[in-house]
Amino acid sequence: MEKIGTDTESILLVDDNPTNLQVLFQTLDGVGCKLLIAKNGEMALSIAGKARPDLILLDIMMPGIDGYEVCRQLKSVPATADIPVIFLSALGDTGDKVKGLQLGAVDYITKPFQPDEVIARVNTHLTIHRLKREVESRKDQLEHELKVVSEVQQKLLPKQLPAIDGFKLAVHYETSRYAGGDYYDIIALPDNHWGILIADAEGHSAPAAVLMAMTCALFRAYPDADTDPAKMLRYLNEHLCKVAEPSFMTALYAVYDANQKTMRMARAGQPLPMIYRFLEKHAIEFPCPGVHPLGIEPYGGEIPVTETKLEAGDRFLVYTDGVSERFNTEGDIYGEKRLLRLLATDSADNPQDVLAAIMADIERFAGQRPADDDQALLLGTAA
């Protein structure tokens, strides 16, 4: 007899007729699994719940609760719902078989059975069940890994936003279940200048998180306290080019002069910043010519720097594409227009509340569909 099971696997045999049980036992003995026995439905349920066998061979016609009812109850309890059930019964009509299969059994063998056939089918279903467990375990492993990556991402972010004179900041940062590598940071520069970075690593999970971590380290270790945004992008690019392939990092770096209330920015593939002008009560995508993303190749020519002055009440928003490219269940995209409309909201004043309004609108739009990508928004309101 070919040994097909492993010693740690067990099969529960259920039949009220002792002769049948003995024949089954003899048929499957030597197959390599531990064999458990139940003489009726109640015993079967009790043993299944405690021993969690890898397969159940289930008779139908039994006094007390019948095999169909046993199957129903097995499937209704999480602890036993995934155990494959094979009906083994003298009831041989198509109707009986269909009923059994519809109750969730994986197979139906009619009595009197051929021993070889029972062994072959038991083997098939044990194999399937084994593979299913393996797949589920890998899935759990991957999900755990992604969770760890997300936690690492969060650790790299600034612990709190600085208090800047006349410029109130707020941030919303949400990793997705697919850990997307979004990053933001703010550094203090000489003479009441502040460097604001928002960046987005292409890809997900560990590779994106690694790029993100590198960018974070490079940014914080920037040697010159320089206020030229182009220089910062060139510096980041030089180092990321060595390691990013085949991926890349989009970024926007803006230097805010809190004395003059001017923002000078350099953009590398990041979505355009959005500015709400308080006097005009109007929000626009701010035209900011850019270069290609970081990590691909050196920047040949000049990196354009765009400047704007912020007046009292103006709002300056930078964000990652996971925000504007959020999809709903119909496959519609949230888009820049909606984001602009929410940025111009008059229902809120301080940046924290404006961001809350934006996120509420995005969640309302997306409905049941979760985010596929990280979402980061950094908003500053000029006083």
Place this chain on the structure above:
Amino acid sequence: MEIIQKEENGIVLIAINGRLDADTSPEAEKVVKDALKDQTTRILFNLASLEYLSSAGLRVLLGAAKEMRRRDGKIVLCALNAFVKEIFEVSGFQSLIPIADSVESGIELLS
């Protein structure tokens, strides 16, 4: 997503229909890699029926462009719709990969 490829006069034409995003880009990457097996040095991506392009999709196109550069070859993307064109331009890729309005003008750029 559906990818249709053919070869004409030494140019590999690859049409990408549907969405090129994180879900579909692994498959697209495989197809592009296969298409480049025979030492091709001319590729034209026909994006007329491409509905959406994410950064994962850009990565696939970038990979093809880099390979073409290694072989001293040429690559052109053509027939991008307004939405996809905007994604492409905002992401700064227009300085990395040339685009054309139509298949015809794309073929011209490749000669």
